[in-house]
Amino acid sequence: MKRSIRPYSLLLAVMATVGWYACEKDNDIPHEEDVHTSHTGTVSLSLDHKVGEADFQYHTDYTDGFGNVYQIQRVQYYISGIAFTNDAGATVVALNDTYFLVDPMVDSLDLKEFTPGHLHEVQFNIGVDSATNGTDPTAQSADHPLAPQNPSMHWSWASGYKFLVMEGEVDT
Numbered sequence: 001m002k003r004s005i006r007p008y009s010l011l012l013a014v015m016a017t018v019g020w021y022a023c024e025k026d027n028d029i030p031h032e033e034d035v036h037t038s039h040t041g042t043v044s045l046s047l048d049h050k051v052g053e054a055d056f057q058y059h060t061d062y063t064d065g066f067g068n069v070y071q072i073q074r075v076q077y078y079i080s081g082i083a084f085t086n087d088a089g090a091t092v093v094a095l096n097d098t099y100f101l102v103d104p105m106v107d108s109l110d111l112k113e114f115t116p117g118h119l120h121e122v123q124f125n126i127g128v129d130s131a132t133n134g135t136d137p138t139a140q141s142a143d144h145p146l147a148p149q150n151p152s153m154h155w156s157w158a159s160g161y162k163f164l165v166m167e168g169e170v171d172t
Contacts, residue, residue, distance in 0.1 A: 098112070
């Protein structure tokens with residue numbers, strides 16, 4: 001019997017860490033006031049997709065807490081609203097108009113090259129902000145993450161994006 005999988009019924013953890021490729025050890029990073037404005041670095045967000053403790057794999061049998069066996073054939077989601085804060089909690093870099101369409105085979109996102117000083121924390125949203133959610137996807141260039149996708153990431157019967165899509169089979 002085929003049933004759709006409800007996202008809240010599965011534990012799909014996305015753990016994110018920030019890698020700063022231009023730096024060595026943390027104690028070698030100069031304080032914010034010592035950073036020269038001519039130095040830049042590329043910040044990447046590393047993603048580790050898990051189901052429980054296991055690395056995520058498509059078309060693999062997993063068992064939920066009720067003993068149901070399931071497989072996942074599709075997972076896609078948007079990451080947006082990425083912001084970095086310093087040690088004082090102030091936002092030092094905000095990527096407000098940056099969107100990524102991610103699936104579990106994506107393990108890293110190159111975000112941007114900038115002169116940040118010392119980054120302490122990263123925050124991001126799963127989905128699309130409310131102002132952008134009502135826009136027409138056909139207005140985007142074909143290579144933009146918010147452009148029409150195949151399979152679709154936009155509701156066909158209403159205005160708005162699908163923030164997270166998870167499709168599969170249970171007890172087949």
